[in-house]
Every structure is written in C-alpha cells, then in structure tokens.
Amino acid sequence: MSRFNPxxxxxxxxxxxxxxxxSVIAGDTRxxxxxxxxxRYAQKxxxxxxxxxxxxxxxxxxxxxxxxxxxxRLERRMFPFYVYNILAGIEEDGTGxxxxxxxxxxxxxxxxxxxxxxxxxxxxxxxxxxxxxxxTLAPGAEPFVPGRLxxxxxxxxxxxxxxxxTERHIEVGDGLEMYVVMAPGRSAxxxxxxxxxxxxxxxxxxxxxxxxxLGDEQEEGKxxxxxxxxxxxxxx
Amino acid sequence: MSxxxxxxxxxxxxxxxxxRLFQVEYAAKAAENAGLSIGLKCTDGIxxxxxxxxxxxxLVKGANRRIMSLDNHVGMVSSGLLADGRHLAKRGRxxxxxxxxxxxxxxxxxxxxxxxxxxxxxxxxxGSVRPFGISTIMAGVDKTGPQLYVVEPxxxxxxxxxxxxxKGKQLAKTELEKLDLSTITVKxxxxxxxxxxxxxxxxxxxxxxELEMTxxxxxxxxxxxxxxxxxxxxxxxxxxxxxxxxxxxx
Amino acid sequence: xxHHPGAWGQTLTPHQRFDAYSSxxxxxxxxSSAGSGVVGxxxxxxxxxxxxxxxxxxxxxxxxxxxxxxxxxxxxxxxxGGVMLAADNLASYGSLARFRDIQRLIPxxxxxxxxxxxAVGGDMSDxxxxxxxxxxxxxxxxxxxxxxxxxxxxxxxxxxYLSNLMYARxxxxxxxxxxxxxxxxxxxxxxxGYVDLLGTTYTSPTLASGFGxxxxxxxxREAYESRQAQGKSGERxxxxxxxxxxxxxxxxxMKVLYYRDARSMNKYQIATITASGVDISAxxxxxxxxxxxxxxxxxxxxxx
Numbered sequence: 181m182s183r184f185n186p187x188x189x190x191x192x193x194x195x196x197x198x199x200x201x202x203s204v205i206a207g208d209t210r211x212x213x214x215x216x217x218x219x220r221y222a223q224k225x226x227x228x229x230x231x232x233x234x235x236x237x238x239x240x241x242x243x244x245x246x247x248x249x250x251x252x253r254l255e256r257r258m259f260p261f262y263v264y265n266i267l268a269g270i271e272e273d274g275t276g277x278x279x280x281x282x283x284x285x286x287x288x289x290x291x292x293x294x295x296x297x298x299x300x301x302x303x304x305x306x307x308x309x310x311x312x313x314x315x316t317l318a319p320g321a322e323p324f325v326p327g328r329l330x331x332x333x334x335x336x337x338x339x340x341x342x343x344x345x346t347e348r349h350i351e352v353g354d355g356l357e358m359y360v361v362m363a364p365g366r367s368a369x370x371x372x373x374x375x376x377x378x379x380x381x382x383x384x385x386x387x388x389x390x391x392x393x394l395g396d397e398q399e400e401g402k403x404x405x406x407x408x409x410x411x412x413x414x415x416x
Numbered sequence: 417m418s419x420x421x422x423x424x425x426x427x428x429x430x431x432x433x434x435x436r437l438f439q440v441e442y443a444a445k446a447a448e449n450a451g452l453s454i455g456l457k458c459t460d461g462i463x464x465x466x467x468x469x470x471x472x473x474x475l476v477k478g479a480n481r482r483i484m485s486l487d488n489h490v491g492m493v494s495s496g497l498l499a500d501g502r503h504l505a506k507r508g509r510x511x512x513x514x515x516x517x518x519x520x521x522x523x524x525x526x527x528x529x530x531x532x533x534x535x536x537x538x539x540x541x542x543g544s545v546r547p548f549g550i551s552t553i554m555a556g557v558d559k560t561g562p563q564l565y566v567v568e569p570x571x572x573x574x575x576x577x578x579x580x581x582x583k584g585k586q587l588a589k590t591e592l593e594k595l596d597l598s599t600i601t602v603k604x605x606x607x608x609x610x611x612x613x614x615x616x617x618x619x620x621x622x623x624x625x626e627l628e629m630t631x632x633x634x635x636x637x638x639x640x641x642x643x644x645x646x647x648x649x650x651x652x653x654x655x656x657x658x659x660x661x662x663x664x665x666x
Numbered sequence: 667x668x669h670h671p672g673a674w675g676q677t678l679t680p681h682q683r684f685d686a687y688s689s690x691x692x693x694x695x696x697x698s699s700a701g702s703g704v705v706g707x708x709x710x711x712x713x714x715x716x717x718x719x720x721x722x723x724x725x726x727x728x729x730x731x732x733x734x735x736x737x738x739x740x741x742x743x744x745x746x747g748g749v750m751l752a753a754d755n756l757a758s759y760g761s762l763a764r765f766r767d768i769q770r771l772i773p774x775x776x777x778x779x780x781x782x783x784x785a786v787g788g789d790m791s792d793x794x795x796x797x798x799x800x801x802x803x804x805x806x807x808x809x810x811x812x813x814x815x816x817x818x819x820x821x822x823x824x825x826x827y828l829s830n831l832m833y834a835r836x837x838x839x840x841x842x843x844x845x846x847x848x849x850x851x852x853x854x855x856x857x858x859g860y861v862d863l864l865g866t867t868y869t870s871p872t873l874a875s876g877f878g879x880x881x882x883x884x885x886x887r888e889a890y891e892s893r894q895a896q897g898k899s900g901e902r903x904x905x906x907x908x909x910x911x912x913x914x915x916x917x918x919x920m921k922v923l924y925y926r927d928a929r930s931m932n933k934y935q936i937a938t939i940t941a942s943g944v945d946i947s948a949x950x951x952x953x954x955x956x957x958x959x960x961x962x963x964x965x966x967x968x969x970x
Contacts, residue, residue, distance in 0.1 A: 184731075186836050188864055211868050216879050218860070219868040241833055241865035259837065485809040509809055513802065520798075630812070640812065 187239050187262045188213060191351025193296035194224055194235035195341060196268040196278040197310060197334050198327055201363040203276035205268035206338045207235045207296075208346070208413060209355035220354040220415065230394045231404040232269035233359040237296035238262045238283070260284050264295040270404055274363045276327070291327040298345035298352045305341050331360070331370045332381050339383040339411065346413045353416070358409040359391075364402045371407060386411045429543035439547055440540050443569035446549035447496035451625070452582040452616055455493070455553035456592070456605045457564040461633030462555040463605040463643075464493045467582070467613050468626040483630045487512035489522055489556045491630050491640040495582030496550030496569075504548060508532050525556050525563035529573050537571025551581035556640065557632045584616040591615060602633035606643055610651035611658055627652060733789035733843040735759050737770045738929040739878030740785035741919055742847040743886055744856045744871040745912035746904055748940035749849035751785040752916045754924075755949055756931035763931065765790075771937040772797055773944035774850075775804045780820040782850035783937045783944045784828075787875050788863065789843035796831075796842060803827060821850020821857040825867075833865025845875035849939050874919075877927040882919035889915040909938065921952040 191212040196205035207224035210217060225235045226247050234250065236243040239262040246261045265281040280293040292310040294302025307313040312324035329337075338358060346353040362368060370376050371388060391406040424430055425438030432438060452467040466482045483493045484501075486508035494501035511531045515523040532554065539547045547569045555564040566581060567573040577597040580588035591612045600608070606629065613627050629643040629651075643651075740753040753770035756763055768790065774782040784800070786793045804824070810816045825848045835841050841863040850857045859869040872886035889907065897905030907915065916936055924932045932951045937944060960966040 184839060184841060186839060186841075186864065188866060190866070213866075216883070218866075218879075219870040221870075222868055239864075239866075241836070241867065244867065245833055245865070481812065483812065485812040487809060488805055491812075509806075513806065516805070517798075517802070639808075642812070 187242075189238070189297070190218070190240040190243075191297045192222075192224060192237055193294065193298040193302060193342070193345055193349075193352050194237045194264075194266055195292070195294040195302050195306070195338060196235060196266045196280075197292040197306070197329075197338065198268065198276035198278040198290075199331060199334055200328055201270075201274060201276060201366045202331055202334075202360060203268040203270065203278055204331070204334050204338055204358060204360050205233050205235050205266060205278070206342065206356060206358035207237065208342055208352050209357055210351065210353050210413075211240055212351045215350070217354070223357070225357050225359055227359060227391060227394055227406055228267075229269075230406070231361060232267060233361055233406065235266045235268070235295075237264050237266075266293050266295055268359070269361050270363045276361070276363070294341070296352075298349040301345045301348055302341050305344070306337075309337050332376065332379060335360075335386075335409070336381050336383055339386070342413060353413045356411045356413050358411075360407040360409060362405045362407075364404055366405075368405060368407070383411060427543040428540050428545070428547060437540060437570075440570045443496075443547040443549045444551070447494075447551035447569065447581060448583065448585070450495040450497075450550075450582050452580060452584050452588060452613065453493045453495045453551075453553055454578075454580045454588055454592070454609050454612060455555050455564050455566070455576070456578045456595075456600070456609055457555065457562045457576070457597070458600045458602045458605045458633070459598075460562070461557055461602040461605075461631055461636075462491070462562050462564060463602055463609050463629065463631045463633075464491050464553060464555055465609045465613055465627060465629040466493050466495075467617055468628055469622055470624045470626060477626070482628055485509075485640045486528065486554070487516075487522060487556075488639050489558060489632065490525065490528060490554065491556060491632065492552060492554045493630075494550040494552035496548070500548045500550045501552065504532065504536070504550065504552060507535050508554070522558060524558045524560060525554065525565060526560075526575075528556075529554055529565040529567065533567050533571050533573040535571075536567055536569065540569070540571055553579060553581060555632075557638060562632075580612075583622075588612050588616050602631050602635075606631065606647060607651050607654055610648070611655040614652070614655040614659055731840075731843065733792075735764060735790040736929070737768065737787045737790060737793070738927055739874055739876035739882070739923060740770065740787045740845070740847050741878050741882050741886065741916055742785065742849050742858045742860075742873040743890070743912050743916060744858055744906065745909060746906035747909055748781075748851040748938065749783075749856050749858050750912050750916055750939070751783055751847055751849045751937040752920055752934060753785045753787070754920065754931045754934035756929070756933070757790045758929050761928070766931065766933070767949075769935065769946070771935055771946050773937070773946060774800060774824060775808070775819045776943045777808075777818050779818050780850060780852035781939050781941065781944050782819075782821040782824050782848065783939045783946075784824075785847045785849070785937065787845045792842040792844050796828075796844065799831065800824070800828070820852035821848060821859075822852070824848060824850070825857070825859045825861070829859075829861045829865060829867045832861050832863065836863060836865045847873050847875065849937070851939055851941050854941060877929075878919070878923060881922055881926055885919050885922065886915060917950075917952060921954065924952065924954065 192208050192210055194207040196203060205225055209221045211219050211222035222240060224237055225233060227233050236246060242261040243263050246263050260283045262283055267279040269277055271277045278290050278293055279287050280290055281287040292306045294306055311326050317323060342356050360371060387410055389408050391408055393403060424432035428437055428439040451469050454465045456463040464483050468482060483491060484505040486492055486505060492505055492508060512523045512528055536548050539545045552567045565573050565575050566579045578592040595608055610627060617625055629648055630640060631643050632640050735757050737757055742751050751771055755766060755768055757765035757768040770786050772784050774784055804819060807819050811818050828848060832842060843863050845862040848859050858873055859867060860873050861867045872890045874883040893907050894905045896902040913936060920934050924930050932954060933949050935949055936947045
C-alpha cells in the first residue's frame with residue numbers, strides 16, 4: 181500500500197562564499213518539479229538580520245515555512261524540514277562567514293559552500309577556485325590562502341558558477357539573486373563605483389541595489405551594509 | 417416605581433409582591449436613557465441607524481462604530497450599555513455561524529432572534545447575574561424577505577415594521593407610524609430615518625451627534641453594509657433642510 | 667478487477683491484481699512495487715486508509731488516504747483587467763465520469779476593495795470541506811469588518827490562510843488531496859497563486875495544475891510571453907492580454923486538455939475576476955474534430 185510522501189524536491193541551487201570582510205550568498209530563482217518549471221521566480225535567499233542572510237534549498241514548502249519559523253526562533257527535530265541551509269554574513273570579529281547546515285541540523289563554518297540540485301556542479305568549481313584545490317603553486321609564489329579573494333573576483337565566480345550550472349542542469353536557471361553583506365566601515369566602492377562596474381571582470385546585466393537595514397539600530401558609519409544583486413539566467 | 421427600596425430590587429431571582437422583577441426594569445431604564453437607535457423594514461431591505469452623542473472632541477470622526485453585523489445578512493444595533501451590546505453581538509455571531517455549520521444555510525431572522533432572546537432571558541433567571549442593559553434592534557434579509565425584531569432586557573421580543581429604542585423613542589415611533597411602510601424602499605428609508613433622527617435629537621440638551629447608518633438593499637447584494645457616505649451626507653442635509661422649513665412654518 | 671463482494675478481502679494473485687482499465691481511483695502516490703501500470707492493493711479493493719503508520723501496535727493512526735471522487739486540472743491566467751480561472755464540470759470516480767455538472771470554481775470574498783476566486787482540482791470531498799472552512803473564515807472576517815476599519819481579506823490573505831492550512835495538514839500526514847489556484851484582484855493589482863496537498867506554493871502570471879501543467883502551461887506561457895514581447899517592442903500598447911484574448915487562450919487550452927486528458931470533459935466554465943467582482947461563465951464547450959482518429963489503429967475499423 182502506498183504511503184503518502186510528505187516531501188518533494190523542488191530543484192534549484194544555492195551557494196555562498198566568504199571574503200575577508202564581506203560575504204556573498206546566492207541562489208537561482210527557478211522552482212521546479214521533475215521536468216516542470218513551476219515558477220520562474222521563487223525566492224531562495226532571505227535577509228534575516230542586518231548582518232546575516234539565509235539561503236534555503238530543497239522542498240519549497242518546507243523552505244518557506246522554515247524561514248517563517250526561523251524568524252520566530254523555533255526548533256524542530258523529529259519531523260525534519262527537508263531543506264539544506266546556508267547562512268552567510270559577518271561574524272562578530274568583522275570577518276565574512278559562511279555556515280552550512282544539513283536537514284537535521286549539523287553545521288560547519290566554511291569559506292564557501294554550494295548546495296541543492298547542482299551541488300555536484302558548483303562545489304568542485306568552488307573547491308578549485310576558492311580552496312585552490314588541484315592547483316600547484318608556482319616556484320617562489322605566495323602560498324594560497326582561502327577566503328582572501330577580492331569582491332569583484334567572488335562576484336564573477338558566483339555568476340560563472342550559476343551560468344555553468346544552468347547550462348548543465350535542467351533544474352537551475354531563470355534568474356540569479358545574490359546578496360552581499362559588508363562589514364562595518366568597509367568601503368562599497370568595489371561594488372557601487374562606476375569604474376568597478378566598467379571593469380572587465382564585472383558580470384554583464386547585473387543590477388545592484390542597497391537594502392534597507394533590517395531593524396537593528398546602528399551608528400552611522402559603523403553599520404553593516406547589505407546589497408541585493410540580480411541578473412537573468414537562461415530560461416530554457 | 418413606588419416599590420423602590422422595599423428590598424425586592426436587589427436580585428433578579430426575587431419577585432416583588434406585585435409580581436415584578438425590578439432589576440429587569442432598571443436594566444430597561446439603562447437602555448431608555450441612551451442614544452436613539454432606529455430600525456426600518458422596507459419593501460426591498462432594511463435600514464438601521466444610531467444617534468451617537470459626541471462624548472469628546474478628541475474622538476476621531478466616524479470612529480467607534482456602533483452598528484454590528486451578526487452574519488452577512490443580519491445587522492444589529494442596541495441602545496444602552498455598549499459592552500453589553502458587543503457581548504450580545506458576539507453571541508449572535510456564534511449562533512449564526514453554528515447554524516451555518518450545521519445546516520449549510522444562512523439562519524433566518526426568526527430563528528436567530530429566538531436564540532438571542534433566550535440568551536438574554538437566561539440573564540433574568542439567576543441571582544448571580546445581571547440582565548443586559550440594552551434594547552436591541554436586529555434586522556436582516558433572509559429567504560422570507562426583510563425582517564426586523566426588537567429584544568428587550570427581559571428577553572421578550574417582537575417583530576415590527578419599524579421601531580426605535582433609546583432616548584426619544586416615543587417621538588421617533590410616532591414619526592415612523594406616519595410613513596407608508598407597505599411601499600417604502602430602502603433609498604426612501606435612508607432619507608426618512610435621517611430626518612427622524614435629526615428631528616428627535618435636541619442639540620441644546622444632548623450636544624452634537626453623529627448619525628451612523630447601515631442597510632441591506634438592492635445596492636448591497638444582500639450584504640449588511642454601511643450606507644455610502646455620500647448618500648448619508650445627502651440624507652442628513654435633506655433632513656436639516658426639512659427641519660428648518662418646518663421651523664419657519666411654525 | 668473482481669468487484670464481487672465475495673472477493674472483498676481476498677488476497678489476489680499478481681495476475682488478478684492487474685487492472686487494465688485502471689478502474690480504481692487514480693493516485694499520485696502509487697507504491698514503487700506496483701508501478702508500470704499496475705494499480706491496486708492487497709485487498710483488491712480501495713484501501714480504506716487509516717492504516718496504522720507505526721509498527722508494533724502503538725495505536726498511532728495514520729490518515730494516509732487516496733482521493734476518490736476527483737476533479738482534473740485547473741488553469742489560471744493574468745490578463746489586463748485581472749485574472750481568469752478555468753475548470754471543467756466533471757468529478758470522476760476513478761475512470762468513471764461520475765458527476766458531470768460540478769462547479770469547481772468558487773467565488774470568495776468580493777468587496778469594494780478586492781475580489782477573489784478559487785479553482786479546485788483533486789478530491790471533491792476535501793474540496794467541499796475546504797470551501798466550508800474558507801467561507802466560515804471569510805464570513806467571520808466580514809462581520810467583524812463592519813466595525814472600525816477592520817482590514818478586509820484580499821486574495822493574498824486568503825492564499826496565505828489556504829497555504830498554511832494545506833501545509834499544516836500535510837505535516838500531520840493527513841493531507842487535503844487537492845491542487846488549487848487562487849486568483850484575485852486587490853486595489854487594482856492582480857494575484858494568481860498555486861497551492862497543493864504538500865503545501866507547495868508558487869505564484870506566476872500563468873498557472874496550471876495536474877495534467878494541465880504539462881499540456882496547457884506551455885501554451886499559456888507562450889501566449890503570455892508573446893503578448894508581453896509585443897508590448898515591449900512597442901508594437902502594441904500594454905503587455906497583457908485583453909479579456910477576449912485571454913478567453914480565447916483558455917478555450918484553446920481546455921480543448922487541448924479535452925483531447926488528451928482522459929479524466930476531462932468538454933464542458934467547462936471560466937471565472938473572470940476583476941475589480942468589479944467575480945463573474946463565472948455559464949458552462950461551455952468547444953467544437954471538436956475526431957475524423958483524424960478514424961485512421962488510427964485501435965479506434966477505427968482497422969484490425970491490426
């Protein structure tokens with residue numbers, strides 16, 4: 181006899197990368213079921229506080245309700261939410277942080293993490309580009325240290341990761357939504373200045389808007405800053 | 417009230433030697449001295465109105481609504497203790513909803529008024545409770561057409577073509593009797609009710625008032641709704657004009 | 667399948683269990699072992715549900731069920747004056763076209779500020795239960811709304827309530843077996859959303875449930891996007907379809923579904939939700955052409 185299956189896989193992918201004094205977190209906006217695209221815009225990345233942004237991937241209904249309940253600070257273990265979470269933001273010491281979680285709650289701080297339908301495409305790419313895996317140091321060169329890439333490089337990595345995943349995975353596409361969280365006092369010129377956006381590395385069709393601070397009172401000049409970046413992905 | 421102070425007015429569970437329940441009569445007094453409510457049954461619907469004495473200039477105009485809905489098709493207004501009115505409305509809503517749940521159809525006014533009146537009546541039977549200090553007009557349009565009832569604090573109720581409760585109800589009723597109630601429409605009803613409310617009200621004695629009016633008619637598709645503010649304004653202006661003309665004639 | 671009462675409760679051989687005409691009610695959740703067209707269970711009858719979920723006689727009762735009387739897909743489309751929904755008039759009992767005059771579009775709250783309407787597919791008894799829940803909630807809110815500026819329910823509020831209800835039921839492992847579209851207009855803004863038995867929700871300017879998500883959604887998207895492109899290029903004013911265009915697209919979709927969906931019927935209604943209220947059309951049907959089928963093996967007179 182068939183048993184009601186309370187879960188579904190709604191595709192899509194999320195990813196986050198930590199920098200020295202910023203972090204970037206992103207997700208595509210497609211929601212699908214098997215071969216059907218349910219909608220081309222469903223949010224997967226949610227700003228939670230002034231310094232933390234959460235990305236949720238897996239069973240969409242659980243994802244929505246998970247975010248709703250995180251905002252109410254509730255806990256649940258016996259009937260797990262079928263969701264993979266990535267939390268990105270700024271730590272108390274001012275460094276960019278990425279935490280990844282599995283559905284039952286075990287978590288880890290990392291320099292980067294990809295999750296969701298295209299995890300197997302995203303993660304090896306990040307391992308190579310962020311952790312410098314399988315790269316050999318030129319004789320006499322500075323040693324590789326993960327988590328020190330400039331923002332512009334991280335942005336183009338995220339865009340490349342998602343455009344590539346879109347090409348190779350049917351459940352990824354439609355749109356890319358990214359959030360950048362910046363430590364207090366950090367200049368945003370490398371994101372908002374005209375020259376930065378004219379640079380060769382700057383991804384095409386990228387729109388940038390600054391988010392309103394999420395509530396916490398912050399002194400002028402010492403505030404966290406959050407930016408929302410979006411860009412179309414292929415829709416096929 | 418010749419028997420006042422004879423000891424028979426302390427409990428609702430004790431009759432006086434001449435067979436009266438003084439607490440119930442005192443409750444009726446609370447209703448009689450409060451702002452006037454008017455209800456009118458028309459050929460195509462019903463009209464409810466209440467005279468709200470402006471208690472303070474700090475109150476927002478149009479706020480603190482007094483006429484309530486019990487269901488989509490039933491309105492209610494009462495004169496007397498406001499909180500008692502709200503409590504009764506809550507009970508009325510529960511009755512109407514439970515009827516819908518059980519029978520899958522809207523409750524008729526006759527059935528609803530019976531339940532609400534029985535509820536009020538229960539408060540005249542026990543020494544531990546106090547009767548409702550309100551007279552209530554309940555009106556609506558059900559499958560049998562427009563209906564209007566009045567419930568007293570005693571729990572007795574009567575059906576009317578039109579009625580008024582609260583301060584000045586006698587004068588208002590006399591005016592209502594002059595109307596041709598077998599042909600009147602809600603549109604005409606709104607004008608007449610506004611005129612009567614303004615006629616009965618005495619600015620010098622009671623201060624300013626706001627007129628709140630609701631209806632069920634062809635325009636509301638069977639729902640109990642506020643009379644559109646523009647129509648209400650027209651009705652009030654016409655009422656004031658009519659009063660001035662009558663004054664000049666005198 | 668043997669429906670004789672004497673056969674009830676008997677264990678069937680795999681051969682007896684094979685149901686060529688799929689006469690038991692369709693389910694989205696067939697066991698993997700009974701895949702590939704084999705529909706049925708160990709009793710040779712509909713499973714009554716209420717099987718004990720946890721082993722060891724803990725007394726914990728599960729509510730897992732199957733839909734019995736079902737409606738098929740529903741469609742939704744945003745146009746320039748609001749939203750349209752479409753659903754046929756059939757409620758099937760398995761493969762039997764059991765009830766042929768069922769309205770699956772229900773108008774909900776409509777006031778000066780907003781209008782909403784629900785289109786329902788899936789189990790019809792769950793739908794009737796849901797309808798009652800919604801109407802109770804809406805009546806309740808409306809009676810309160812006569813007081814001081816109590817906010818009235820718009821389509822987004824009704825959708826949120828519906829989503830929460832569906833998700834709560836799936837989390838109790840006792841789902842309401844439906845897939846629904848809610849369409850509405852509030853303060854001139856159109857809303858169209860989907861919610862199903864898993865509590866899965868999404869919004870989009872074109873939506874379709876069930877079979878329609880495969881057959882009609884591509885047609886709806888194509889029509890919607892080409893009209894949008896015409897607007898963007900300046901060829902035509904505005905980016906949304908007119909009322910007549912929207913009706914034409916929906917009629918076309920209902921025809922395609924009638925040709926291909928064996929649980930559909932050529933009798934359907936369209937709800938038009940605008941700022942001025944919800945208008946539900948009389949039942950209509952499409953001209954169909956079956957001559958081509960004469961040449962098909964299995965339909966026409968040909969043998970082999």
